[in-house]
Amino acid sequence: MLQITDDNFQQVLSEGKPVVVDFWATWCGPCRALAPTIEALAEEYEPQGIIFGKCDVDEAMDLPVKFSVRNIPTVVFLKDGNLVDKQVGNAPRNVLEEKVKALL
Numbered sequence: 001m002l003q004i005t006d007d008n009f010q011q012v013l014s015e016g017k018p019v020v021v022d023f024w025a026t027w028c029g030p031c032r033a034l035a036p037t038i039e040a041l042a043e044e045y046e047p048q049g050i051i052f053g054k055c056d057v058d059e060a061m062d063l064p065v066k067f068s069v070r071n072i073p074t075v076v077f078l079k080d081g082n083l084v085d086k087q088v089g090n091a092p093r094n095v096l097e098e099k100v101k102a103l104l
Contacts, residue, residue: 001038001039001042001046001052001053001054002051002052002053002054003053003054003055003056004021004053004054004055004060004063005055005059005060005063006060006061006062006063009063012051012053013078013081015051016080017049017050017051018049018050018051018077018078018079018103018104019050019051019052019053019077019078020038020041020042020050020051020052020053020075020076020077020078020100020103021053021054021055021063021067021075021076021078022034022035022038022052022053022054022055022073022074022075023054023055023057023063023064023067023069023072023073023074023075023076024054024055024056024057024072024073025056025057025058025072026056026058028072028073030072030073030089030090031072031073033090034073034075034090034091037092037093037096038052038054038075038096040093041093041096041097041100045100045104048104049104050100050103050104057069057072067083067086070088071088071089073088073089073090074086074087074088074089075087075091075096075099077099077100077102077103078103079103084102084103085099085102087099
């Protein structure tokens with residue numbers, strides 16, 4: 001899983017693949033609870049061409065603003081460089097997996 005930053009985000013988008021970005025912070029308990037689910041989805045769906053990445057909101061200044069991240073965890077789902085879905089807060093795997101499948 002990639003570490004998404006303000007500096008590499010455009011490069012990630014330029015690959016032309018769907019992208020799932022998990023906005024998180026090291027101090028965020030719900031973010032740590034969500035991490036294994038995101039990692040499992042990445043393991044399953046990265047081979048199908050979806051890029052998964054994590055963006056630390058304490059390190060990135062522009063991306064959380066761009067995607068109106070006001071609470072974490074927030075997971076954004078991008079296709080063709082456009083936001084197509086967003087999940088704010090922790091969610092069960094089946095909810096997130098449906099959003100991932102919609103990117104295929």
